[in-house]
Amino acid sequence: MPIATVNPATGETLTTFDEFDHKEIDSRLARARWAFLDHRKTTYAYRAERMRRAADLLDAERDSIAATMTTEMGKTLAAARAEAAKCAKAMRWYAEHAEELLADEHPSAADIEDSGGTAAFVRYRPLGPVLAVMPWNFPLWQVVRFAAPALMAGNTALLKHASNVPQTALYLEDLFRRAGFPEGCFQTLLVGSAAIEGILRDPRVVAATLTGSEPAGRSVAAIAGDEIKKTVLELGGSDPFVVMPSADVARAAEVAVTARVQNNGQSCIAAKRFIVHADIFEDFAARFTEGMKALRVGDPMEETTDVGPLASKQGRADLERLVDEAVASGATVLCGGERPRHLRAGWFYEPTVLADVTPEMLIHREETFGPVATLYRVDSLGAAIELANDVPFGLSSNAWTEDQEEQERFIRDVEAGGVYFNGMTASHPAMPFGGIKRSGYGRELAGHGIREFCNVTTVWYGAKPGDGGPAAK
Template identity: 75%
Template sequence: MPIATVNPATGETLKTYDALGAEELERRLAAAETAFRTHRTTTFAERALRMHKAADLLDEDQQHIARVMTTEMGKPVRQARAEAAKCAKAMHWYADHAEELLADEEPASQDVKDSGASWVIVRYRPLGPVLAVMPWNFPLWQVVRFAAPALMAGNVGLLKHASNVPQTALYLEDLYRRAGFAEGCFQTLLIGSGAVEKVLRDPRIKAATLTGSEPAGRAVAAVAGDEVKKTVLELGGSDPFVVMPSADLDRAAEVAVTARVQNNGQSCIAAKRFIVHTDVFDAFAERFTAGMTALRTGDPMDEETEVGPLSSERGRADLEELVADAVESGATVLCGGERPARPGWYYPPTALADVTPEMRIHHEEAFGPVATLYRAADLDEAVAIANDSPFGLSSNVWTHNGIEVDRFVRDLEAGCVYVNGMTASHPAFPFGGVKRSGYGRELSGHGIREFCNITTVWHGA
């Protein structure tokens, strides 16, 4: 895949880039190793000063970088601005909290005494250069939620971004440089996916993080495992959105539409499978379908647009194949389902009912604005349908019954359970999944400690 900006609203190639040659790649790896030796010795106060500066610069650049993101991957420009603002907020949060999150810990005094020590502390130390392999769908946020905690912990980062968002990738390197981080602390590697293994096997790279597809995660995990290097993986998701009889149906349907089509439906944590108790299924389906049909699809640079194009022609074709397979196998199209006759890689908000386990879309992730609706006879069946997926990233539950809430929290196989609200990531809360959605956690204290050497310091009498 070429490293290029291709406008998904028109299909026009706007700018192409050459991949780094061997000599330049070596220079950047060496620069990362050199930068780490110094960066790891800086104080939290010094790092925080630079991180706050990066956040302030990003706020100043919000209009510019939002248009870059929209041009490169097609998200509505209002959502792009919100993404930039969220990134700045996360930078400020880690700048303010990293020191306390990584503060030395003292075991219980009796345990220290029993060990024969005069004192014991647990200290968090940075690992070194970390390779980040990141996707195009949230081209700023996915990177910042790694970079902010990693840099604040004293690590340095090398970014291999998706090949269709090179301008966003280069902007991030420039942002951290302008904020005062030393040369080599954060670098963008314009390389193809075929070069990732070589970089990951380099002894100067100490760990890796990947957000992306299941095949990409498997490939990186296999190489990292062979090299015995730490990884954090955030992969696909097919999140359930469960609606029970006690739910506020108007609010649930309104949020369901947003939850499905956010980022043009191209989000791992977008709700994709809508599991509705049979007593309220028809009422919910009517509201949900009306909301999907009313969405404004169009030019992502238009401030009124709610759904823009998919990021690539291949992505749209994959989505069409899933829908066609479902329809051929008996699914009912409640709305959408047909490619519009216009330039660009657009696909309409679509809802399918009568989905069965034999259909591909039941088990595969639909990465675009396509929702599947299921009837559940009772709580047990709702849980069973929700868990009948290879993925386990997040989940949404709509009920005002406390017993049902307890059951869903206990039994849903997911890294997050959102009750009467839409899944969203926040710097203060851990984020990640189970099953084929990956392992490890991002954000919060859990995320900043993922790439730390957790060191026990035992001191004898």
């Protein structure tokens, strides 16, 4: 795949970039290593000052970088602006909280005595240069939610971004440089996927994080495992959106529309399977379908557009394949199901609702990365949970119920990294994010995320430390 900006609203190639050669890659890996040796010694206050400056720059440049994101991958301009604002918020959050999240931890005096020591504590130390392999769907946020904690922890970062968002990738490198992070702390690598293995096997790279497809995650995990290097993977999702009789059906249907079509439906944590109790199924289905029909599909640069194009021609073809196979196998199209007739250019697809979906259909088990929802009718809480779990993924989940016993059942039994009640899944810097099953492993954000790429170091004293030794209080 060429490294290029191709406008998905028109199909026009706007600019292309040459891949880095081996010499340039080697130079950048060397810079990352040398930068780490200095960056790890800096104070939290030093890093926080630069992280806040990056946030300020991003806020000031929100409109221009939003336009770049929209041009490169098709999200609406309003969504792009919101993404930039969210990134600045996360930068400030880690600038504020990193030191306390990585503060030394102290066992009890009794446990220290039982260990035979006189003092002990746990210190979180940075690992080194971390490779981030990132996707195009949230081209700023996916990177920042890794980079902000990684840099605040004292690591350095190497970004291999998706090949269709090169200008956003280069902007991020420039942003951190202008914010005052020394050369080599954050670098973009303009390389194709074929270069990832060599970079990951290089001894100067100590760990990797990947957000993307299941095949990409398998590949990176296998290489890193062979090299015995830490990885964090956030892969696909087919999140359930369960609605029970005690729910506010009108509100649930309204939120369901946003939950399905956020980012033009191209989000791992977008709700994709809508599982509704039979007692309220007809009411919910009618409201949800009308909401999907009312969405305006069009130019993502226009403020009135609700749903823009898919990011690539292949992405639309993959979505069409799933819908067409489901319809041929007996699924009912409640709305959509085809390309918009008023848009001749670009990779658009109508917001679509399918009912009568069965487990035998491909669309039941594969992730639908676009504005297509599948609708299921169930007659009990147990059936709802069983269906929610009946996919290979386990990223997040949504459940609409006011019944506390039902809520406890969802928390206990739903196989996912998150359970969101009476709302939609959304990532926040203060809350850990990640999945189970084939949705990956490890966590991003919050304290869990910043500690993923730290050396959890046990420090133990068999004799009392001297006055000039490290603090163990």
